[in-house]
Amino acid sequence: AQSVTQPDIHITVSEGASLELRCNYSYGATPYLFWYVQSPGQGLQLLLKYFSGDTLVQGIKGFEAEFKRSQSSFNLRKPSVHWSDAAEYFCAVGAFGGGGNKLTFGTGTQLKVEL
Amino acid sequence: EAQVTQNPRYLITVTGKKLTVTCSQNMNHEYMSWYRQDPGLGLRQIYYSMNVEVTDKGDVPEGYKVSRKEKRNFPLILESPSPNQTSLYFCASSRAGVTEAFFGQGTRLTVV
Numbered sequence: 063a064q065s066v067t068q069p070d071i072h073i074t075v076s077e078g079a080s081l082e083l084r085c086n087y088s089y090g091a092t093p094y095l096f097w098y099v100q101s102p103g104q105g106l107q108l109l110l111k112y113f114s115g116d117t118l119v120q121g122i123k124g125f126e127a128e129f130k131r132s133q134s135s136f137n138l139r140k141p142s143v144h145w146s147d148a149a150e151y152f153c154a155v156g157a158f159g160g161g162g163n164k165l166t167f168g169t170g171t172q173l174k175v176e177l
Numbered sequence: 178e179a180q181v182t183q184n185p186r187y188l189i190t191v192t193g194k195k196l197t198v199t200c201s202q203n204m205n206h207e208y209m210s211w212y213r214q215d216p217g218l219g220l221r222q223i224y225y226s227m228n229v230e231v232t233d234k235g236d237v238p239e240g241y242k243v244s245r246k247e248k249r250n251f252p253l254i255l256e257s258p259s260p261n262q263t264s265l266y267f268c269a270s271s272r273a274g275v276t277e278a279f280f281g282q283g284t285r286l287t288v289v
Contacts, residue, residue, distance in 0.1 A: 066219075071217075094275055096277065098280075104282065104283075105267065105280050105281055105282040105283050106220075106267065106280040108277055111277055113275055152219060152220070154220075156275075156278075158274065158275045158276075161222075161225060161235075162208045162209070162210050162222075162225030162226060162227050162233070162235075163208050163210070163225075163271045163273075163276070163278060164210065164222050164225065164235065165210075165212075165220070165222070165269075165278060167212075167219035167220040167221075168219055169217055169218060169219045170219055
């Protein structure tokens with residue numbers, strides 16, 4: 063069975079500082095990986111996804127993530143954080159076909175941005 | 178605009194009173210799912226559907242029912258809600274195959 067670990071429950075960074083959110087996955091086949099963001103009171107917005115190809119993927123809002131198969135990781139990065147990036151971030155791995163394209167989510171990382 | 182619409186957004190109910198949360202998508206997606214989100218647990222799949230009249234259990238199906246009579250709609254039914262079903266619920270839809278899921282805005286349910 064697949065699983066996702068986000069080891070950091072809370073992270074605080076200063077506005078303008080760089081950000082890295084960690085994600086490790088366990089999956090028996092080729093992983094399909096996602097990062098979603100949830101702003102307070104909002105639904106889930108897709109930041110970026112990795113299906114195949116270039117292991118460095120670019121997303122919206124200046125985010126990027128790097129897939130490292132040897133480390134089973136898919137860490138999210140941003141060079142310079144803005145106050146509006148404060149939100150909860152979820153990493154997920156997708157199982158396609160059976161299970162209705164089930165997504166298995168990590169427990170989330172709450173990002174706080176200090177001005 | 179492509180979207181997944183859930184109603185209601187907020188609901189407070191009492192234990193044992195049947196309720197339905199509706200979900201509708203306008204993208205002609207084959208697959209739809211319900212998830213619940215709880216602090217420290219992330220999102221977990223409750224039920225899913227891969228086509229009209231085809232539904233199956235996810236990871237946490239106890240206490241829930243679903244139906245898929247039309248392609249666009251996938252209601253979540255709690256026939257006898259209990260306080261441990263207090264949670265934030267999300268409906269999602271996607272095409273078949275390797276693709277991304279689209280999520281609704283969420284329904285915050287409180288059972289007292």
